Amino acid sequence: MIEPDKNCSKCKRLKKFRDINIKQYPNWFNGAVPSIINKNSEILIVGLAPGLNGANKTGRPFTGDYAGLTLFHTLKKHGLLKGHYKEDGNDNLTLKNCSITNAVRCVPPKNLPKSDEIKNCENFLKSTISYHKNLRVIVALGLISHKSIIATFNLKQKDFKFGHSNKYNLTEKIKLLDSYHCSRYNINTKRLSQKMFDEIFIETKKILLN
Ligand code: SF4
Structure with a gap:
């Protein structure tokens, strides 16, 4: 599996932003965040990008911010996580039958990656997907991750409209399931409720039973 170098500089704007953060927060991770990988897992969750005070700080996807609190709590509730989650990442959490990655591996200013940055990072997502030989479901958290997934499978975007709980066949074996991103903004504005996320x-688990 190809993982980006922590100091990957393919995206000039993101590299610049990283350098600013390194100066401002020298004890933070500040780099391309590696995925949480369970090679044999049937589920892959794809988020947008590291949050500034979350994964960019701790070096683990979704760890340290509100979205992570929601995601890890929900995974535990559905039997996809063992152990306890701590915001600083110093915990005993292990994922069961799932892996977590981001469509864009470096923190973008204001959580908004540009289209060339999303494109630059697609190879890493492609490699992460093909590394999972038992993959059955990819959960896309938000429109950007949905589009990146469609692009990595060389499918036509127009045939795959994003919508919460939309479900598509990516291959004979792999399904895509869309969800609104579990960001603080989406939860606060009630675009995504805990029930919808559950x-x-x-x-996802129903798909695995078929
Ligand atoms: S977003 Fe991806 S391609 Fe761009 S610098 Fe980070 S790791 Fe490299």
């Missing part, structure tokens, strides 16, 4: 993982 339903995504109930559906």
Whole structure:
């Protein structure tokens, strides 16, 4: 599996932003965040990008911010996580039958990657997906991760509209399941409720039973 170098500089704007953060927060991770990988897992969760005070600080996807609190709590509730999650990442958490990655591996200013940055990072997502030989479900958290997944499978975007709980066949074996991102903004504005998020993982597990 190809992982980006921590100091990957393919995206000039993101590299610049990283250098600013290194100066400002020298004790933070500040780099391309590696995925949480379970090679044999059937589920892959794809987020957008590291949060400034979350994965960019701790070096682990979704760890340290509100989105992570929601995601890890939900995974535990649905039997996809063992152990306890701690915001600083110093915990005994292990994922069961799932892996977590981000479509863009470096923190973008204001959580908004540009289209060339998303494109630059697609190879890493492609490699992460093909590394999982038992993969059955990819859960896309948000529109950007949905589009990146479609691009890595060389499919036509127009045939795959993003929508919460939309489900598509990517291959004969692999399904895509869309969810609104579990960001603080989406939860606060009630675009995504805990019930809606729970339903995504109930559906994921149903797919695995077929
Ligand atoms: S976002 Fe991806 S391609 Fe761009 S610098 Fe980071 S790791 Fe490299």
